[in-house]
Amino acid sequence: AITAMAADRAVLLEAFARAGLGLILLGADPLRPAQRVNPGARYAAMETFFHASQTGAAGAAMMTSTASVQVNLDAGPREGWAERVRLAHALGPTMVAVAANSPLLAGRFSGWRSARQHVWSQLDSARCGPVLGVNGDDPASDWARYALKAPVMLLHTPQVVPVTQWVPFADWADGRVLLGDRRPTEADLDYHLTTLFPPVRPRRWLEIRYLDSVPDAVWPAVVFTLVTLLDDPSAAAVATDATKPVATAWDRAAQLGLGDRRLQQAALRCVTAAAERAPAVLAESMQRLVRSVEQGRSPADDFADSAVEHGIAPAVAELAQGEM
Numbered sequence: 001a002i003t004a005m006a007a008d009r010a011v012l013l014e015a016f017a018r019a020g021l022g023l024i025l026l027g028a029d030p031l032r033p034a035q036r037v038n039p040g041a042r043y044a045a046m047e048t049f050f051h052a053s054q055t056g057a058a059g060a061a062m063m064t065s066t067a068s069v070q071v072n073l074d075a076g077p078r079e080g081w082a083e084r085v086r087l088a089h090a091l092g093p094t095m096v097a098v099a100a101n102s103p104l105l106a107g108r109f110s111g112w113r114s115a116r117q118h119v120w121s122q123l124d125s126a127r128c129g130p131v132l133g134v135n136g137d138d139p140a141s142d143w144a145r146y147a148l149k150a151p152v153m154l155l156h157t158p159q160v161v162p163v164t165q166w167v168p169f170a171d172w173a174d175g176r177v178l179l180g181d182r183r184p185t186e187a188d189l190d191y192h193l194t195t196l197f198p199p200v201r202p203r204r205w206l207e208i209r210y211l212d213s214v215p216d217a218v219w220p221a222v223v224f225t226l227v228t229l230l231d232d233p234s235a236a237a238v239a240t241d242a243t244k245p246v247a248t249a250w251d252r253a254a255q256l257g258l259g260d261r262r263l264q265q266a267a268l269r270c271v272t273a274a275a276e277r278a279p280a281v282l283a284e285s286m287q288r289l290v291r292s293v294e295q296g297r298s299p300a301d302d303f304a305d306s307a308v309e310h311g312i313a314p315a316v317a318e319l320a321q322g323e324m
Contacts, residue, residue: 002220002282009216013322022320025219026303027102027116027212029065030312034106036064042154045162046195049153050123052164058122065105066116067213071223073206073230085139087236088200089132090243091229092210093253094266098289099222100257101212101299104312113257113300116212120197121251126150126168131198143202148173153195155180156188199250214299220282221289225274235273242269257298267293 009023016023034057036047043063050059076084100113112118120128131146132139148170155161157180169192171177172184184192193203201207214222229239246253246266258264271293275286292298306315 002223006220022317022322024316024319025067025101025213025215026319027067027100027114027214027300028061028105028110028119030102030104030303030307031107031316032065034061034063034065036060038063041160045154045160048162048164052162053124053151053166055123058119061105061119062123066102066119068116068209069099069211069213069219069223071208071211071226073208073227075202075205081139082137084230085200085202085206086132086136087230087240087243088206088208089130089136090247091226091239091270092130092199093246093249094243094263094270095222095226096210096212096250096253097257097260097263097298098225098267098271098293099211099214099299100254101214101303103300103304104307107312109304109307112255113259113298114212114254117210117250117254120199121254123197124151127153127195128197128199131200131202139202146198147189147193147196150192150196152179152192154191156191212299215302218285218289218292218299221271221274221278221285224278224282224286225271225289228274228277229270232277235277238273239270242266257300258293258296259298264293264296 013023036043046063047056047059050056075081096114096117100117102115103109103113105115105119110118127150132142136142149168152163152167152169152172155163161180163179167177167179169184169189172179175183197209199208199210201209208226211222211226228235230236243266246262249260249263252260253263256263258267271286271290275290278286303315303319306318310318
């Protein structure tokens with residue numbers, strides 16, 4: 001998967017370069033204001049929904065100014081679901097700190113190493129918060145409860161229509177509220193699930209959504225680390241123990257990144273365990289990642305230093321030209 005993605009990116013870089021454009025890997029747009037440009041009906045309806053729910057600014061930033069490297073993993077054997085999904089969540093804050101790469105948003109320093117994660121945290125937790133219940137022993141039931149409690153965002157009739165009042169899907173299903181003068185169908189439930197954005201989203205597989213987009217030099221190591229910590233039993237045991245003190249420190253990870261001592265300690269144990277299992281082709285990327293974690297530096301720190309020294313626009317230009 002890493003090899004294929006690198007090959008795709010090489011093709012895109014060449015095509016964009018011929019057009020006088022560059023591609024940068026950051027978790028949030030450091031220059032442009034958050035303003036919708038996608039003319040699609042779904043995005044226009046989402047914009048209306050966010051304004052109606054008093055999260056218009058965060059919704060606009062989420063839709064137009066944030067970027068992630070998303071990792072999709074098999075759900076694994078049924079008997080291991082609970083442990084696997086718990087660990088995917090527990091790793092979240094540590095990996096947010098490791099991958100934090102969005103210190104600026106819309107032309108300003110945000111005060112967060114991961115402005116992307118901060119933006120997502122400002123949206124309603126019923127739609128964007130973690131799925132797991134109190135103990136996480138039954139992730140399938142946790143996901144069902146989460147989906148039923150989440151408010152309906154859009155109707156697909158087949159036009160996309162925003163729902164501007166707070167209606168949990170359960171209330172629609174039970175007939176307490178009728179949307180479009182009817183109760184929902186199975187197709188409505190399927191569509192509703194596409195409007196839920198938890199950091200770990202079950203979709204018959206696990207969709208990991210909490211990593212910032214990170215530079216070419218380290219993204220292979222970042223995604224290899226996450227996959228290894230979930231797929232390799234001995235590495236998973238290390239990660240389970242290492243992340244216990246910071247398993248719910250989402251905001252702290254987004255704000256301080258690896259500047260937080262406990263997150264750095266957890267991150268160092270995790271990336272070291274992954275580095276011990278990395279193939280030779282990833283050695284350079286893994287070594288770079290381990291050094292950054294040892295120094296307590298997230299990718300955001302490198303871009304922030306460049307923006308301070310050269311200005312935001314020149315720092316972006318350097319990234320686009322492959323000079324950072």
